Amino acid sequence: MQFDRILLSHGSGGRLSQQLIHDVFLKELGNEILDELNDSAVFNVAEGKLAYTTDAYVVSPIFFPGGDIGRLSACGTVNDLSMSGAKPFYLSASFIIEEGLSINDLKTILMSMKQAADEAGVKIVCGDTKVVGRGMADKVFITTSGIGLIPDGIDISPRRIRPGDSVILSGTIGDHGIAILSQREGLGFSSDFISDVAPLNHLVASMLDEVGNDIHAMRDPTRGGLATTLNEFAQVANLGMRIYEDKIPVQDNIRGACELLGFDPLYIANEGKLVTIVENVAGDRVLACMKRHPLGINAEIIGEVVEKPEGMVSLVTRIGGTRVIDMMVGDQLPRIC
Numbered sequence: 066m067q068f069d070r071i072l073l074s075h076g077s078g079g080r081l082s083q084q085l086i087h088d089v090f091l092k093e094l095g096n097e098i099l100d101e102l103n104d105s106a107v108f109n110v111a112e113g114k115l116a117y118t119t120d121a122y123v124v125s126p127i128f129f130p131g132g133d134i135g136r137l138s139a140c141g142t143v144n145d146l147s148m149s150g151a152k153p154f155y156l157s158a159s160f161i162i163e164e165g166l167s168i169n170d171l172k173t174i175l176m177s178m179k180q181a182a183d184e185a186g187v188k189i190v191c192g193d194t195k196v197v198g199r200g201m202a203d204k205v206f207i208t209t210s211g212i213g214l215i216p217d218g219i220d221i222s223p224r225r226i227r228p229g230d231s232v233i234l235s236g237t238i239g240d241h242g243i244a245i246l247s248q249r250e251g252l253g254f255s256s257d258f259i260s261d262v263a264p265l266n267h268l269v270a271s272m273l274d275e276v277g278n279d280i281h282a283m284r285d286p287t288r289g290g291l292a293t294t295l296n297e298f299a300q301v302a303n304l305g306m307r308i309y310e311d312k313i314p315v316q317d318n319i320r321g322a323c324e325l326l327g328f329d330p331l332y333i334a335n336e337g338k339l340v341t342i343v344e345n346v347a348g349d350r351v352l353a354c355m356k357r358h359p360l361g362i363n364a365e366i367i368g369e370v371v372e373k374p375e376g377m378v379s380l381v382t383r384i385g386g387t388r389v390i391d392m393m394v395g396d397q398l399p400r401i402c
Contacts, residue, residue, distance in 0.1 A: 068081075068168060069167065069168050069169070070164075070165050070166065070167055070168060071085075071162050071163070071164055071165060071166040071167075071168065071171065071196055072164060072196070073164050073196055073197075073198060074196075075162070075194075075196050076162070076194065076195050076196025076197070077196075082194070085194065086102070086194065089168065089171060089172060089175065090175065090192070090194070092172075093172060093175035093176055093178075093179055094158075094175055094178065094179055094182075094189050094192075096188050096189070096190065098155075098188060098190040098191075099188070099189060099190050099191065099192075103191075105191065106155065106157070106190035106191040108154075108155060108190065110154075110212075110214060111214055113214050113215060113216065113217055114214070114215040115151075115212060115213070115214060115215070116146050116149045116150075116151035116212070116213045116214070116215055117210070117211070117212050117213075118142060118145040118146055118210065118211050119142075119208065119209070119210040119211075120138075120141055120142055120145060120208070120209060120210075120402075121206065121207070121208040122134055122137055122138040122141065122206065122207045122208070122209070122402055123203070123206050123400055123402075124137055124245065124400055124401065124402050125203055125245075125249060125400045126245075126248055126249055127170075127174070127203075127204050127205060128170075128173075128248075129244055129245050129248045129249075129260055130244050130247075130248060130257065130258060130259045130260060131240075131241075131244055131259040131260030131261065131262060132177065132260050132262040132336075133173065133174055133177050134174055134205060134207055135173075135174035135175060135176070135177035135178035135181070135207070136177040136178065136180070136181045136262055137262050137336060137402060138158065138178065138207040138208075138209045139156060139158075139177075139178045139181035139182050139185070139187075139189070139209065139264070140181050140185070140262050140263055140264045140265075140336060140337070141209070141262075141287070141336065141402060142156055142209040142210065142211040143156070143181075143182075143185045143187060143211065143264040143265070143266050144264065144265045144266070144285045144336075144339070145211065145285070146211050146212075146213040146266070147213075147264075147265050147266040147269040147283075147285075147339075148221070148269075148283045148284050148285055148339065149213075149215060149221055149283075150215050150216065150219040150220075150221040150269070150273060150280070150283070151213030151214060151215045152213050152214050152215075152216070152266065152270065153185060153186075153187045153211055153212075153213040153266050154187060154188070154212060154213055154214065155187060155188055155189075155190045155211065155212050156182065156187055156188070156189045156190070156209055156210065156211045156212075157189070157190065157191045157192055157209060157210045157211075158178065158189050158191075158192040158207060158208070158209050159192055159193040159194075159195075159207065159208040159209070160192070160193070160194045160195070160205060160206070160207055161195050161196075161197060161202055161205065161206040161207075161208075162194065162195070162196050162197070162202070162204075162205050163196075163197055163198075163199060163200075163201065163202040163203065163204050163205065164196060164197065164198050164199045165199050166204050166205055170204075171205070174205065174207075181264060184263075184264050185264035185266050185267075186266070186267075187211070187266075216273070218277065218278055219273060219277065219278060220278060221280055221281070221282060221283055222281075222282060223281075223282045223297070223298045223301035223302050223342075224301060224302065225281040225282065226281050226282055226298060226301075226302035226304060226342050226370055227281065227304075227344075227370065228304060228370055228371060228372045229345045229369065229370060230281055230342045230343060230344060230345055230369065230370040231342070231343050231344075231345050231347075231348030231351075231366050231368075231369055231370075232295070232306060232308060232340065232341075232342055232366065232367050232368040232369060232370065233340070233341050233342075233343060233348065233351055233352055233355070233364060233365070233366050233367065234291065234313065234314065234338065234339075234340050234364065234365055234367045235265075235268065235338050235339045235340070235341075235355055235360065235361045235363075235364045236261070236314060236337075236338050236360065236361065236362065236363040236364060237261070237314040237315055237316050237319065237338070237363055238286070238290065238291050238313065238314070238315055238319075238330050238331070238333065238335055238338060239290070239315060239316075239319040239320075239323065239328075239330040239333035239335070240258065240259065240260060240261040240316065240319060240335065240337075241260045241261050241262060241333075241334050241335050241336040241337070241401065242290070242328075242333035242334040242335070242397075242398050242401055243258045243319050243322050243323070243328075243333060244258040244259055244260040245260065245334075245398065245401050246326075246398055247322070252322075254318070254322060256318035256321075256322075258318065258319070258322070260336060260337075261335060261336055261337035261338060262336040262337050263336070263337035263360055265285065265337065265338075265339055265360060267358070267360075268339070268355065268358045268360045268361055269283065269339070271354055271355075271357070271358055272341070272351055272354055272355065275350055275351060275354040276343065276344070276347040276350055276351055276354075279343055279344040279346075279347035279351075280341055280342075280343050280344075280347075280351070281342045281343060281344065282298055282302075282341065282342040283339055283340070283341045283342075284297070284298070284339065284340055285335065285336070285338060285339050285340075286334075286335050286338060286339075286340055287334050287335060287336060287401075287402055288334050288401060288402060289332060289334070289392070289393050290330070290331055290332040290333045290334055290335065290393075291313070291331050291332075291335070291340060292329070292331040292332050292378065292390045292391075292392070292393065293332065293392050293393055294340055295308065295340065295378045295390070296376075296377075296378050296390070296391070296392040297392075298342060299375075299376050299377060299378055300376045302370070303375050303376055304370050304371065304372060304375060304376075305370070305371040305372065305373055305374050305375060305376070305377050305378070305379065306368060306369075306370060306371070306377075306378040306379070307368050307369055307370075307371050307378075307379050307381065308367050308368030308378065308379075308380055308381070308390070309367060309368055309380075309381045310380055310381060310382050310383050311383050312365050312366065312367040312368070313330075313331075313365070313367050314363045314365055315330045319333075328397055328398075329397075331380075331390060332393050332397055333397065333398070334398065334401040334402065336402065337360060342370060345369070348366055349366075352364055352365070352366055377389060378390040378391075
């Protein structure tokens with residue numbers, strides 16, 4: 066392209082818009098479906114239940130250790146589909162770009178999206194681009210939607226949670242939120258923080274192959290963290306959750322940063338972890354399966370479902386006390402995703 070930054074004219078629908086689409090977007094994301102540039106993508110699907118999701122990404126900064134807004138948007142939508150037990154197939158991507166964004170930055174974001182899509186085995190098959198004036202957005206916002214197929218016999222829902230079920234976490238918590246915060250605020254920690262952003266669909270597929278419908282519920286604990294996700298489960302199931310502080314994996318540097326800043330890791334966002342509720346008798350099999358996968362090496366059974374108190378989460382502390390883990394009212398760290 067003859068321009069190194071986005072102009073308002075790139076969003077006009079005219080020649081510059083077409084040049085942006087062909088020279089930047091299709092160059093990085095192109096495939097046989099997207100290349101058609103139709104008003105809608107057309108593809109074949111197998112019989113069965115479809116899962117569909119959409120999400121918007123406004124993370125600040127748009128580049129952070131371990132990823133960027135492009136990788137985040139692709140992984141986040143893949144993971145949302147996976148939490149329903151669906152095999153993701155196709156994504157859409159809509160961009161709101163602020164005038165002045167570097168073309169090279171846009172290309173980097175698109176390359177990250179493509180890499181994440183390739184990791185997950187999905188295709189980005191349609192999209193849209195709008196350009197707004199300087200100061201009307203923060204560099205770039207991305208909205209992605211995704212569609213996937215739920216295998217026959219799989220029914221994953223918090224309404225299936227039962228007393229005695231095991232609560233399993235796939236790995237360490239707080240990595241993404243603290244990585245974003247340290248980059249955003251320029252905090253001079255002696256330790257480097259890396260976001261955990263990753264597509265979880267292959268991990269989920271291996272879990273389903275192992276125990277199938279013994280998996281009752283799954284969710285990726287993003288905004289609001291693990292504590293909020295477990296509270297949502299407890300409220301939908303009208304049951305209690307009991308978790309154990311010494312079983313919850315947290316990296317030492319994350320724990321130290323949280324103590325210094327006054328944050329609780331239980332409420333910090335994650336972008337490459339999942340929490341699942343499984344039939345008690347299948348708990349050890351699921352855990353072993355997760356530990357065989359690179360994204361589940363640090364998985365742990367962190368608690369169990371109990372009958373009472375209904376709709377509440379309690380934490381058994383390292384010294385044997387118990388405290389209620391409530392749902393967060395606000396947001397400790399805004400614009401995390």
